[in-house]
Amino acid sequence: MAINKQHYEVVKQKIQGKAELCIVSKKRSREDILQYYTMGERIFGENHAQELLTKTDLPEDIRWHFIGHLQRNKVRLIVPYVSMIQSLDSLELAKVIDKECARIGKVMPVLAEFHLALEDTNKTGLSAEDAVSFLQECQKYEHLDVRGIMAMGPHTENTDVIARVFEQGHGLYLDLQKIFGPEKIQILSMGMSDDFPIALEHGSTLVRIGSYLFED
Numbered sequence: 001m002a003i004n005k006q007h008y009e010v011v012k013q014k015i016q017g018k019a020e021l022c023i024v025s026k027k028r029s030r031e032d033i034l035q036y037y038t039m040g041e042r043i044f045g046e047n048h049a050q051e052l053l054t055k056t057d058l059p060e061d062i063r064w065h066f067i068g069h070l071q072r073n074k075v076r077l078i079v080p081y082v083s084m085i086q087s088l089d090s091l092e093l094a095k096v097i098d099k100e101c102a103r104i105g106k107v108m109p110v111l112a113e114f115h116l117a118l119e120d121t122n123k124t125g126l127s128a129e130d131a132v133s134f135l136q137e138c139q140k141y142e143h144l145d146v147r148g149i150m151a152m153g154p155h156t157e158n159t160d161v162i163a164r165v166f167e168q169g170h171g172l173y174l175d176l177q178k179i180f181g182p183e184k185i186q187i188l189s190m191g192m193s194d195d196f197p198i199a200l201e202h203g204s205t206l207v208r209i210g211s212y213l214f215e216d
Ligand SMILES: *Cc1c(COP(=O)(O)O)cnc(C)c1O
Pocket: 024, 026, 047, 067, 068, 192, 193, 194, 208, 209, 210, 211, 212
């Protein structure tokens, strides 16, 4: 058994009443996913289209979240199976998701991914200054429903720096709620294995946790 039940209990207790859990199941076996499924978990995150496609015969009430950089030529393959794309990082991608979802009669919930950690500038994600215009542009796509934002913490062990980035993410989330309405902007996806407690202190409503929940 390669799931970590103790860590799972810690996560469940910390998120209680605050956030939902997306179990990041990339590189994890079907058996491990099914164990968490049996324990009642339904949201699983994958970051590679090809890998996701090998897992789509798992129980159909699993809600797959796509969390990695998505190439436009992979959109058609995955849209039938995913219930949310957390990693919308360009208008070109928005356009393709809209087109492919129109083809199959689906409206895709998406999160706009922002790049807030200032030190590594070559990472993917939108910049905060472009947030309002980006979301406005997305409104013209009828098969795309922007439900909130996703952000990654910085690669550092300095908790003050991590906290500052998550604070910025929360501020952006609140600004977007004011402009587009809290009924539309409902999800702030922040926090992974190493930083989810800090993300929860800064208003995260959805944590994406992988390695901490598994044994190896
Ligand atoms: C892998 C991944 C995670 C989970 O990372 P862990 O450190 O294993 O918890 C979260 N979000 C994204 C986008 C990822 O690619």
